[in-house]
Amino acid sequence: MSLPDFLLEVSRVLIGLGLAVFIGVPLTLLVGSKRKIFLEGEEREGEREREGQGERFGRARFVAAGALLVGVLLEVQVMGSALPPRHVWRAGAIFMLLAALVSAVMVVLPRERYYREKSLTFEENLRLPWVSRADAARGRAARLDFLGLLLALAALVLG
Numbered sequence: 660m661s662l663p664d665f666l667l668e669v670s671r672v673l674i675g676l677g678l679a680v681f682i683g684v685p686l687t688l689l690v691g692s693k694r695k696i697f698l699e700g701e702e703r704e705g706e707r708e709r710e711g712q713g714e715r716f717g718r719a720r721f722v723a724a725g726a727l728l729v730g731v732l733l734e735v736q737v738m739g740s741a742l743p744p745r746h747v748w749r750a751g752a753i754f755m756l757l758a759a760l761v762s763a764v765m766v767v768l769p770r771e772r773y774y775r776e777k778s779l780t781f782e783e784n785l786r787l788p789w790v791s792r793a794d795a796a797r798g799r800a801a802r803l804d805f806l807g808l809l810l811a812l813a814a815l816v817l818g
Contacts, residue, residue, distance in 0.1 A: 666733050669733060675818075677723040679723075684719060727757065745818075746817070752817060756814065759807045767799045774790070775789075
């Protein structure tokens with residue numbers, strides 16, 4: 660096996676692992692959120708557990724984003740490789756997937772955290788606008804995650 664062939668195989672593995680994380684994390688969160696917790700004390704524990712899962716999955720998504728980026732760069736940089744048009748479309752879908760991740764992590768989620776922290780500084784009757792802003796930011800983050808899932812599925816189909 661020559662070096663360019665080996666690098667192409669490495670790029671395919673990295674892209675496959677990255678897409679597996681971007682598809683698996685939303686599905687795992689979807690299945691995990693379906694559990695119903697009825698007692699208030701258990702609900703608080705469940706919220707803390709979900710936040711811990713979000714951090715853990717966030718780290719996994721960053722590692723997967725790095726794998727996707729390195730995989731696409733390896734695939735493009737291998738000398739003598741002619742990319743079929745579907746791989747170019749896949750690279751575009753992966754770029755949009757990474758852009759959605761960066762937008763969610765660098766813009767939307769810090770804004771939601773700020774609104775939540777700000778709501779804790781006010782009295783009960785003044786918290787409502789800040790909580791509603793935080794909920795709206797959480798909704799935007801959920802829509803970006805869904806868009807990421809669709810883009811990851813499109814990249815998987817095109818790859």
